[in-house]
Amino acid sequence: MADTGELLKELQNEITCSICNVYFCEPVTIGCGHSFCRACLSSSWRDGAPAFTCPECKRVSQDREIPLLNRRLAELTELGKELSSKLMQSTEGQSQCVTHKKPFKLFCEEDQTTLCMTCETPEHGAHKLSPLQEAAHKYRRELQHIRSHVGKHLKEDEQLLVQEERTAMDWYWMIAEQYCQTHFFLMEEECRFLEHLKQGEKASKDRLSQHMQSLQNLMQELQEAGQQANLDLLQDAKKLLGRSKAVLDQRAKPVIPELREYPIPGLIKMLNRFRVDLTLDPRSATSCVTISENLKSAKAEAGWRLETKHPKDYAYHYVFAEQAFYSGSQYWEVDVTQVPQWILGIYTPHLKRKRVRNVNSCPSVFLLQCVKKQEYYYLQTYPGPLDHRMKGSLPRVGVYLEYSSGILGFYNVLQSSLIYKFHSIPFTDRVKPIFSPGPPLPGTKPGPMTVCPVDSHLCSCCHSSQ
Template sequence: MAAVSETLQGFQREITCSICRSYFSEPVTTWCGHSFCRACLSWSWRLGTAAFSCPRCRQVSPVQEFPRLNGGLAQLTKMGKELCSLLLQSTEGQSRCARHKKIFKLFCEDDQTPLCVRCSQSPEHGAHKLSPVGEAAHNFRKKLQVLQSRLRKHFEEAEELLDQEERPAVDWHLVITGEYKKLHHFLMEEESRCLGKIKEEERASQDKLSQHREAIQDLMLVLQEAAYQPNLDLLQEAKELLGMCESVLSKRAKAVSLDLRAYPIPGMIEMLRRFQVDITMDPTAASPCVIISEDLKSVKAGEGWQVQTKHPDNSAVHAVLAEQAFSSGRQYWEVDVTQLPQWILGIYTPYVRRKRKRNVDSCDSVFLLSCMKYKEDYYLQAFPGSLNHRVKCPVPRVGVYLDNSLGTLAFYNVLQSSLIYEFHFIAFTEPITPFFSPGPPLPGTKAGPMTLCPGDSHLPA
């Protein structure tokens, strides 16, 4: 019985339209070999469609002519419908109750099971609704027709939506590509403008140095000539010569500037914030001279960290490490140092392998950026590195960007959206841990905390 049922179902699938799920009516076959009812395919291939595709495999037809009626398949469908009807009748006749060996003549609507007459008389079906098998099957076929009609409606809606998706009113690929081209063009213009500004500043600085050199050269010639003048003439010009020397020598400090220039990069901080990580400070990896907040988000110098020397560069450094360590990917975090005149930020790694000229490996465990105050000026210094630049005003917030794959570590002035310093080609071999030091504190002052910034925080304009 199971084999007959499977054969019957397989044959029914061969003569059923995949669109309406009914037996073929005037079947037609597309060039790719799939068959459909003429009306179903006609509905699917609407007038005005630029390319006709198979509703089943979505392959585009090389021709736009509607396929002819498949007479052989129509005849096979007619014969199949008759054969299926006969098979159903024969299988129904063979279906008998396993308990009483009687033919199933009734159907229990409550239990959804066929019954013989004797089964229907049992107490368990006494209060159930019973119907003749033929009537129950007829009623169920009506329900199937209703469901089929609803499914066809849903299918048509899905086809319409799919058609809209295949031919959208807005080509978003083109729109997004155009927007990114605008952005690229804007960034190229900004890059050109920034590079032009740098060239102008370099040219102006070179011009000043050239003028300063020429002034020195001219003065040296004047002094050389004055040395051969008579004593009285020399003494008469002495005051003027000394004034000229003082004027030229006083311009030396202005000729060479140590100020760190800021060149904002539009959108850089917003892009870096895509890689922002949530960091907390590790109390177990902290110096006893620093105090960590309860939420592990800020640290400040403790009373035990006393700086007596006037040269804080020679003072001891006390720090805390983050609880998190990184060995791959890209990470970014921001630190608020508004309340600190002096601070140190960076990373700690147990071992870094670096190639030297003599092929000797070295161990540089920290890569740091520090801010030190001397008199009224602030100086940004890198270790290891040669950065030692003066800034006109302290940096309120520093962004730290780490790229393990490229071996780079960069520090940014978040407020100005500009790069402060970048380490290149660091060969990390161990996990990297963020490093924080809220000092050294200035003698006689009480510095505030160094605070990790949440991802959604912003500086006031």
């Protein structure tokens, strides 16, 4: 019986349409040898299609019309149906009711159980009963109908999968192309800014060189005039003095240059990938600097009194972050809107003893300081050469630390521009962020210096959005 069942399954596969997944109905066979129901093939071969392909093997068919009925395949289908029905009847005949020892003849729709004629009453007397073969035929039709729908959904999903793969590939290339365009744009921006810096540097050197040449010429004239006879000297003295004054007046008084802003697109967004959540260490608070309860703000108190008017002689008071870093890259932002004078930076106890670029010694702190004098704000670094002025204050400063490379950078968050960057700091020990919300300006009530939350971002329209 098992061999017969296997043979019947093979026969059923041969007489089943691969489109609707049920027995053939008016089967037709196309050029590639595959067969389908006439109605299924007709719905698959749509009118006006540029080519007719086999729904199974996808080979392009030379036929442009639905083939004639394959009578032998139709007869084989009917024979297969008959054999399947007889096999099921013979299988059903071998089953019998355990209670009454009689073959199953009925099916109870309510209880979904098979019954013999004796089981009909009284337990199932009020239930809807159907002949076993009729109930099986009914459910077989329903299952075949569902199977057909499942097959259609499967093919639709296959088509959707192919479409999704094509769409994904299109997006892949579009995104890749967009990144290439962005890289090209950034390279152009970089070249433009660097060229602008070179031109500015060249113009400044040219002006200085011209002035030096004028001074050298004047030196030569003054030397020659000193060797002239008294009469000749007196005749040219007034003119020479006037020319000397004009040359000396051309030399501008040395002034502190203004801090240049060169916005770099996407800079702050890139740095935000390394954003860390800092809190201030309450143990580092003093009578001059207090720390808020949420450990996010530091504020200068009345105990911080200025005993000198010279900024270089100010006494500074620092507080530390609770976190310390031994590796990796970190970035944090500090809101300094309410503190006109402040210091930000890092502290490390030990460094490798070697000369560092931009650093004349090996200090334990690396700082950016803002000092206000009259209407200007001055940004200075320690150690380092930065000493520039600004007309307005910075609302927020970003600090980037890269431990392995020894990089410490300070950024103008609002303008997305670099303020200053230390290179090749030889870290060997922990690094702690440090903060100083002062010294306060005389006669003013200082506000807090606040470590910004990780999800806090600055926009140019409102300066700060928390």
